[in-house]
Amino acid sequence: MRALVPILRRLPLAAVALATAVVSPTLLTAQLPVACDFDIADNLGRNTYGNTVHLVGTPGRGTSSAQATSPGQFYLINSNTPESDVDKDGYSTACIFRSIYVASKTNLVNVANPALAIPGQNIVITKLPDSLATGASAQVNVQVEIPGGTVAGTYVGQIEIRDRNILTQLNSSGDVLNLDVINVEVRVLEQRSLALVDADSAAQLDSVVLRGRAGQTATGVLRVANTGNAPLADVRLTASDLRSESAVGLVIPRENISFADPGFANVGTGDTARVTISVRIPRGILGGRYRGTLSVQGGDAETQTIPLIVIVTSARGILFANNPVRGALGDIGQIAFNGDPGTIWSLAIFDMMGLVVYKAGGTVFAGVGSGGTPGTVNNPELGADFAVNVLWNLTNGRGEPVASGMYLVVVQSFVNGQRQLARDRLMVIR
Numbered sequence: 001m002r003a004l005v006p007i008l009r010r011l012p013l014a015a016v017a018l019a020t021a022v023v024s025p026t027l028l029t030a031q032l033p034v035a036c037d038f039d040i041a042d043n044l045g046r047n048t049y050g051n052t053v054h055l056v057g058t059p060g061r062g063t064s065s066a067q068a069t070s071p072g073q074f075y076l077i078n079s080n081t082p083e084s085d086v087d088k089d090g091y092s093t094a095c096i097f098r099s100i101y102v103a104s105k106t107n108l109v110n111v112a113n114p115a116l117a118i119p120g121q122n123i124v125i126t127k128l129p130d131s132l133a134t135g136a137s138a139q140v141n142v143q144v145e146i147p148g149g150t151v152a153g154t155y156v157g158q159i160e161i162r163d164r165n166i167l168t169q170l171n172s173s174g175d176v177l178n179l180d181v182i183n184v185e186v187r188v189l190e191q192r193s194l195a196l197v198d199a200d201s202a203a204q205l206d207s208v209v210l211r212g213r214a215g216q217t218a219t220g221v222l223r224v225a226n227t228g229n230a231p232l233a234d235v236r237l238t239a240s241d242l243r244s245e246s247a248v249g250l251v252i253p254r255e256n257i258s259f260a261d262p263g264f265a266n267v268g269t270g271d272t273a274r275v276t277i278s279v280r281i282p283r284g285i286l287g288g289r290y291r292g293t294l295s296v297q298g299g300d301a302e303t304q305t306i307p308l309i310v311i312v313t314s315a316r317g318i319l320f321a322n323n324p325v326r327g328a329l330g331d332i333g334q335i336a337f338n339g340d341p342g343t344i345w346s347l348a349i350f351d352m353m354g355l356v357v358y359k360a361g362g363t364v365f366a367g368v369g370s371g372g373t374p375g376t377v378n379n380p381e382l383g384a385d386f387a388v389n390v391l392w393n394l395t396n397g398r399g400e401p402v403a404s405g406m407y408l409v410v411v412q413s414f415v416n417g418q419r420q421l422a423r424d425r426l427m428v429i430r
Contacts, residue, residue, distance in 0.1 A: 031082040034090030036166050037177040038078045038097060038132060041086045045073035045139065052156075052183040053142050059191055059229050060148035062122075072142040074182050076100070076128075076161065080135040089175035097132040099164035103179075108144065108157035108186055118146060118155050123184055125159065144186045151269050152190040152230040158183050190230040192301040196294070197225045197272065207307040208277065208294055215283040218310055223272040224264070224296055235298030236263040237275060242290035242310055246387035249321065250336065252290050252310060256280040267298065279310050286319050287312045287338045287415070288386035317422025318411055324427035325394065327401070333392035335409060337422060341384035342366035342377035343414035349392065349426070350408040357396040357407070364388055364413070388413070394428060404430040 040051075047054050053072035057063035063071065077084060079091040105123045110116035122145040129138040142159070160181045162168070168179045196205045199221040212218030226232050239257040244250040260276045267273050277294070294308040321334035339345045346361040366375030367384030375381030394402055411422045 031085050031088060032090055032172070034092055034171055034177055035169070036092045036095035036097070037085075037087075037090050037171075038076060038100075038161075038163075038180065039085070039087040039089075040161065040180040040182045041075040041077055044075045044086075047072040048074050048182075051181075052185050055142070055144055055184065055186045056189065057144060057146045057186060058189045059146050059150040062145040063143050063186060071126075072184070074140050074142065075137050076132060076140055076180075077137040078132040078134060084135065087175075087180070089173070090171045090177060092134065094134055095166070096134060097163045097166060098130070100129055100132060101162060101164060102128065103160040103162040105159055106157045108155035108184065110151065111154045111156060113151070113153070116151055116153070116155075118144065118150060118157070118186065120157055122147070123157065123159060128161075142184060144184065146186065146188055149270075150188050150229055152188050155186045155188065156183060188229065190300075191228045192230055192232060192299050193226075193228040194232060194235065194267070194296055194298055194301050195225045195227050195304055196296055196306055197223050199223055199274065205306055207309060209309045209311065210277070210279055211311045211313070212279070212281050213313050214281050214285045214287070216281055218279045218281060220277050221274065222277065223274050224267060224298075225272045226267045226269055228301060229269060231269055232267045232298040232301060233265065234263065235267050235273065235296065237277075238295050238297075239277075239308055240292040240295075242279070242292040242308065244286070244387060245289040245291050245383070246286075246385035246389070249334070249389065250286055250288075250290070250319070250387070252279065252281060252285070252292075254292070256282070257308075264298075277308075281310065281312055284319060285312060286336055286387045317420060318409060318424040320424070320426055324429050327394050327404075327428060327430045333390075333394060333426060333428075335390045335392060335411075335426070336387055337411045337413055338387050338415045338420070339364040339385070339413035340377065340415060340417065341375060341380035341386065345388055345411065345413040347390055347412075348410045350410065351402070352406055352408075357402055358392055359397065360390055362388070401430075402428060404428055 042051050055063040055072050079085040080093050085091040105120035107120045108118040124143045126141040128140050158181050162179050166178050169177050210218035210220045237259050241254050242252040258278050264273050290310045292308045293305050295305040297303040319336045325331045325333045341364050344363050349358040351357055365385040367381030369381040375384050407426045409424050409426050413420050
C-alpha cells in the first residue's frame with residue numbers, strides 16, 4: 001500500500017481505502033482488529049517522503065522564511081478499517097484517543113559532522129490534535145527554528161507521538177501500538193559572509209587607522225573572519241588610493257599598499273585569518289590624514305568595505321605639485337604646506353632681488369560639526385584640513401605676469417601647535 005500513497009495522496013481517506021482495497025484485497029484482509037492504534041502515514045503530507053519530513057531553511061530564520069520550503073506536514077490516522085490501516089499493524093473499530101501529545105523530539109544531528117546539532121526543542125509542531133476519534137485523521141504541521149550561525153548541511157532528528165491515557169502495547173506480530181515516530185530532515189542553506197575584525201578580539205572594525213612618517217612604512221594587523229555558515233574560498237583584500245583629507249590633491253597610490261597575505265585559498269566556517277597591512281609613505285609628502293578604502297571579498301559573500309586611514313607626520317615644510325612651472329604650457333603654481341586646523345597661515349613669494357611678487361593668507365579650515373557649528377583650533381570638526389593648497393597664477397600683485405626665473409616661497413603656519421617657518425625655491429619658465 002505504501003507504494004501507492006504518493007499517487008493517491010491528494011485523495012480523501014475513504015477514496016484511498018477504496019483504491020487500495022481494489023488493488024490488493026489479500027493484503028488488506030490480512031489485518032486484524034486491535035484494542036487501539038494510531039499511525040503516522042508514510043508519503044502523505046506536504047514535503048513528507050517515506051517516513052521523513054524534508055525541510056529547507058536559513059540560519060536565524062528557520063524553515064518558514066522566504067527562502068525556505070513551506071512548513072512540512074504529516075498525517076495522524078486512527079484507523080478503523082483494514083483499508084485505512086496504513087502501517088498494517090492493526091486497526092480498532094471503537095477506540096478514541098483523548099490525550100495525544102509529543103512524547104519526544106530528538107536533536108537534529110548534522111549528517112556529515114555528528115558533533116553539530118540543532119536542539120530538538122527547535123522543532124515546532126502545530127495543529128496536533130488533542131483527541132482523535134475512530135476513523136479520523138489529522139494534518140499536523142512541522143517547522144524548525146534554525147539558530148543563527150548554524151553550519152550549512154543536512155540535519156536529521158525524530159518526533160515521537162503518544163497518548164497519555166492509552167499506553168503502548170504489542171500486537172500479535174510484535175509491532176508497537178499506540179505510538180509512532182516520524183523523522184525530520186532539515187537542509188540548512190549556505191549563508192556566506194565575512195568581516196574585518198580586530199587582531200586581538202572579535203570586535204568588528206569600522207575603520208583601519210595607521211600612523212607613520214613620510215618616507216617610512218606604516219603597518220597594522222587585522223583579521224578576516226568568516227561570519228557565515230559555510231567555508232569561504234578565494235578570500236582577497238584590496239585597497240584604493242589614499243587621498244589627502246585636506247583637499248590638496250595629494251595621493252598615496254594603491255601600489256604602495258601591500259598585504260601579507262593578500263589572499264587565502266580557504267577560510268573555514270567560524271575561523272579567521274590574520275593579515276598584516278603595510279603602507280609605504282612617499283618621501284616628502286605632506287603630513288595629515290590620507291583616506292581610502294579597504295575591501296575584502298571571497299566566494300559568494302558580499303564584499304565588505306571600510307575606511308583605511310593613514311595619519312602622516314612629515315618634516316617637509318613645502319610641497320610643489322609641479323616644479324618648474326611652465327607658464328607657456330598653461331601651468332600654474334600649486335603650493336602645499338601643513339597647518340593645524342583653525343590656525344592662521346601666510347605665504348609670500350619673492351624674486352631673486354628680494355622683492356615680494358605675491359602674498360596670500362588665511363585660516364586652515366577647521367571643519368563643520370553635525371549641527372553646523374564650525375570647528376576650532378581646540379576642537380576640529382568633521383572634514384577639517386591639516387594642510388593648505390595655494391594656487392598661484394604666475395602674476396604679481398598688480399596682475400602682471402612674472403618673468404621666468406627662480407622664486408623664493410616663504411610660508412608661516414602652525415604645525416602640531418608650533419609656529420613653522422618654511423622656505424623653498426620654485427622655478428618659473430615662460
